[in-house]
Amino acid sequence: MDYLKSALPSQIMSDRGSNLVVINPGSANIRIGLASQDTPYNIPHCIAHYTKQVPKKNVQDQMLNSQVTTAQHMEREKAYDVIASLLKIPFLDEEPSSNSFPRKMGRVDGHMPHRKDSPFTWTNVYEEVTSSSSVSALDTASKAETSESLNPKEEGTDLKEIGASNQKFRKFICGEEALRISPTEPYCLCRPIRRGHLNISQHYPMQQVFEDLRAIWDWILIEKLHIPRNERNMYSAILVLPETFDNREIKEILSLVLEELCFGSAVVHQEGLAAVFGNGLSTACVVNIGAQVTSIICIEEGATMPSTAKTLTFGGEDISRSLLYTQRHHQTWPQIRTDMLTKPIDLLMLNQLKESYCEIREGQLDAVAVVHSYEDKVLPGSHKTRLTALNVPPMGLFYPMFFVPDVYPPPPRTWFNDHEDMLEDTWQIDFSRRSDMSDTFYPNVNGGMPMWESYPPFSTKPKKEENLGLAEAITNCILSTGRIDMQRKLFCSIQLTGGVALTNGLVPAVEERVLHAIPSNEAIDTVEVIQSRANPTFVSWKGGAILGVIDVGRDAWINREDWIQSGIHVGSNRKYKDSYYLQAQAMCYMNS
Numbered sequence: 001m002d003y004l005k006s007a008l009p010s011q012i013m014s015d016r017g018s019n020l021v022v023i024n025p026g027s028a029n030i031r032i033g034l035a036s037q038d039t040p041y042n043i044p045h046c047i048a049h050y051t052k053q054v055p056k057k058n059v060q061d062q063m064l065n066s067q068v069t070t071a072q073h074m075e076r077e078k079a080y081d082v083i084a085s086l087l088k089i090p091f092l093d094e095e096p097s098s099n100s101f102p103r104k105m106g107r108v109d110g111h112m113p114h115r116k117d118s119p120f121t122w123t124n125v126y127e128e129v130t131s132s133s134s135v136s137a138l139d140t141a142s143k144a145e146t147s148e149s150l151n152p153k154e155e156g157t158d159l160k161e162i163g164a165s166n167q168k169f170r171k172f173i174c175g176e177e178a179l180r181i182s183p184t185e186p187y188c189l190c191r192p193i194r195r196g197h198l199n200i201s202q203h204y205p206m207q208q209v210f211e212d213l214r215a216i217w218d219w220i221l222i223e224k225l226h227i228p229r230n231e232r233n234m235y236s237a238i239l240v241l242p243e244t245f246d247n248r249e250i251k252e253i254l255s256l257v258l259e260e261l262c263f264g265s266a267v268v269h270q271e272g273l274a275a276v277f278g279n280g281l282s283t284a285c286v287v288n289i290g291a292q293v294t295s296i297i298c299i300e301e302g303a304t305m306p307s308t309a310k311t312l313t314f315g316g317e318d319i320s321r322s323l324l325y326t327q328r329h330h331q332t333w334p335q336i337r338t339d340m341l342t343k344p345i346d347l348l349m350l351n352q353l354k355e356s357y358c359e360i361r362e363g364q365l366d367a368v369a370v371v372h373s374y375e376d377k378v379l380p381g382s383h384k385t386r387l388t389a390l391n392v393p394p395m396g397l398f399y400p401m402f403f404v405p406d407v408y409p410p411p412p413r414t415w416f417n418d419h420e421d422m423l424e425d426t427w428q429i430d431f432s433r434r435s436d437m438s439d440t441f442y443p444n445v446n447g448g449m450p451m452w453e454s455y456p457p458f459s460t461k462p463k464k465e466e467n468l469g470l471a472e473a474i475t476n477c478i479l480s481t482g483r484i485d486m487q488r489k490l491f492c493s494i495q496l497t498g499g500v501a502l503t504n505g506l507v508p509a510v511e512e513r514v515l516h517a518i519p520s521n522e523a524i525d526t527v528e529v530i531q532s533r534a535n536p537t538f539v540s541w542k543g544g545a546i547l548g549v550i551d552v553g554r555d556a557w558i559n560r561e562d563w564i565q566s567g568i569h570v571g572s573n574r575k576y577k578d579s580y581y582l583q584a585q586a587m588c589y590m591n592s
Contacts, residue, residue: 020548024240024541027193028291032220035545039538041224047212048178048187050169058183058342060190060204072404079402083395089364119372119380120345123180126167174219179344184376195313195410196244196293214260229262237266240274240544243295244311258563267557269547271540272297273304275497278543279533284493285478289500291316296477298490308477316500318403320350322393334383336373345374357390360505365391394503398469398513471513492528501536
């Protein structure tokens with residue numbers, strides 16, 4: 001205690017953070033790094049497996065309900081026109097009156113000077129060849145060259161193909177490389193977390209979900225953090241988990257970290273609470289806008305208010321999807337095959353365009369951009385075009401009907417029969433299990449996955465999921481606290497986190513629309529979004545690092561041996577009993 005009071009924050013982070021791994025998993029990306037680092041690695045949370053399946057699926061969990069129904073189409077057009085009226089831009093069926101630039105500008109070849117417009121490259125799916133195999137490949141090429149001089153080769157084959165035939169496919173590929181694999185290659189992409197939950201379904205069995213999580217995290221620990229398995233007992237894991245996770249999911253993640261990944265100890269922190277500590281605050285309404293889910297929760301004096309939690313099943317990827325819809329409807333998108341479902345590289349491109357050009361402001365917002373086509377067996381093509389209505393897609397956060405149809409609906413929730421979550425301080429208790437479920441929730445050896453046979457997909461919605469726009473959800477969340485003094489404080493302490501929080505114009509839009517969403521009978525006339533002291537994308541990770549460093553040795557930590565021997569660790573149920581002191585330490589860290 002005296003050490004914490006006397007030492008400089010940077011010294012404490014260096015001394016204690018060097019053996020603390022902070023893991024903040026999300027639906028689209030995982031943020032992971034040592035607590036002593038300034039920023040974590042931000043890696044796409046996916047894995048591609050080599051497959052010999054015929055016919056091959058490009059994506060393991062590919063949804064089939066992506067077709068727009070007539071009702072959905074009408075709702076989307078109506079939402080667009082409402083947004084267009086607010087932004088003072090032409091409606092969906094109107095064309096801008098003055099447009100001195102042609103809509104489509106044709107294909108552009110050659111070097112692109114700006115990184116935001118540069119194309120992605122296909123991933124090399126072959127294992128690195130050793131020196132001996134390189135010699136063998138050279139011999140093969142030499143023989144082929146000699147043979148060609150005697151017998152001209154057939155058109156369409158070359159030395160590259162001959163060399164590739166002797167190479168071995170990589171068994172699995174993680175991170176961004178997995179998203180950049182050509183659709184022609186024998187790989188299937190898997191995303192173990194979707195819409196804020198473990199992506200368990202009839203199409204993606206539980207065992208494979210956990211195997212994929214283990215493989216991705218193990219790969220990051222070895223390749224990025226350089227922590228081999230035989231040294232991990234000297235490291236502790238800080239899990240910064242979304243509020244959307246149920247306690248069974250938390251239990252399985254803990255088992256993964258302590259048993260499979262062999263960490264010496266671990267602790268769980270809530271994403272919203274970590275975000276508050278990461279920004280050096282004590283009280284705030286945290287609005288975490290992720291790639292696929294938006295979570296809202298109020299924090300009072302360093303403690304969560306579980307009854308205020310809300311989950312909205314949309315995020316940054318929905319903005320990217322709506323960007324494509326808008327351009328196609330205005331006929332500004334080139335005549336190329338762009339498919340976010342079967343070609344994840346197209347999603348990367350659309351995310352890049354969204355981050356570069358989308359913002360919220362009044363008036364017509366156009367931009368000249370380079371759009372890329374990623375067709376089979378050819379190099380990426382570059383097409384210069386004029387994109388329009390770029391301020392409409394991010395406004396879908398306030399009008400979620402513009403985001404229909406939901407290409408990736410939430411995973412089925414029948415697995416979580418207890419309907420408990422990490423906010424209710426009940427995750428230490430034991431759970432009764434079904435007779436057809438194995439002890440570790442893995443499938444029975446001889447029974448396959450009998451627990452899924454009678455379950456219809458998507459029969460229930462996630463707990464506390466709301467079909468609201470962002471402004472209404474924030475307003476309802478704060479008003480549910482029930483105390484006028486707390487409500488006034490929270491309306492002036494809204495904290496935006498997640499990558500979408502970097503969108504230009506989002507802060508004034510949230511302030512204005514939340515103010516208008518407050519009922520007239522409420523005695524509140526001020527709304528303010530707090531400027532983030534840290535990068536909103538990493539603020540929850542940073543808060544987890546701070547909490548872990550200043551909370552080392554407390555009873556919330558779970559040792560590996562205790563977990564393996566006793567299962568659920570029963571602690572004091574007062575993880576943040578010293579929250580005021582922790583808060584003071586967090587302020588000190590942020591100001592140093």
